[in-house]
Amino acid sequence: xxxxxxxxxxxxxxxxxxxxxxxxxxxxxxxxxxxxxxxxxxxxxxxxxxxxxxxxxxxxxxxxxxxxxxxxxxxxxxxxxxxxxxxxxxxxxxxxxxxxxxxxxxxxxxxxxxxxxxxxxxxx
Numbered sequence: 105x106x107x108x109x110x111x112x113x114x115x116x117x118x119x120x121x122x123x124x125x126x127x128x129x130x131x132x133x134x135x136x137x138x139x140x141x142x143x144x145x146x147x148x149x150x151x152x153x154x155x156x157x158x159x160x161x162x163x164x165x166x167x168x169x170x171x172x173x174x175x176x177x178x179x180x181x182x183x184x185x186x187x188x189x190x191x192x193x194x195x196x197x198x199x200x201x202x203x204x205x206x207x208x209x210x211x212x213x214x215x216x217x218x219x220x221x222x223x224x225x226x227x228x
Contacts, residue, residue: 105187105225112182112194120182120194121168123220126159168196168218175203180217185225192225 112120131151138144161167171177179200185193198204199214206215 105192107192107225108186110184110186112184114177114180114182114196116182116184117168117171117177117196119191120184120196120220121161123191123193123222124159125161125167125218125220126157128155129158130155175201177201185221187225191222193219193221195219 129152131149133147134150136146136148138146165173175198179198181197181199183195183197184191195216196218197214198217199207200211201207202209204215204217207213
């Protein structure tokens with residue numbers, strides 16, 4: 105699949121939201137401290153007995169169309185992935201936004217706020 109990556113204005117969030125964020129969770133990563141180095145972490149994949157669907161857009165008041173109600177999106181970026189002209193994914197990056205705690209009030213940090221890949225483009 106050929107994919108074109110382009111930057112779009114943040115005002116395109118409604119179109120961006122057309123790619124569902126839902127995904128099936130079949131396994132998780134367990135985190136442990138390495139036996140031989142207390143500064144190192146070991147990740148071990150563990151299959152879930154009861155897989156579930158994680159769909160953040162299904163939470164009332166959440167999702168790209170709602171973000172402007174809670175945040176000033178002036179400094180946010182939107183990157184879109186298209187295949188044959190059709191939107192198949194994208195990402196939103198937040199920076200220079202006082203109300204985003206993860207940015208710690210700093211201008212030299214950015215946060216990957218959201219990432220979406222259409223089911224048919226996931227390579228599953």
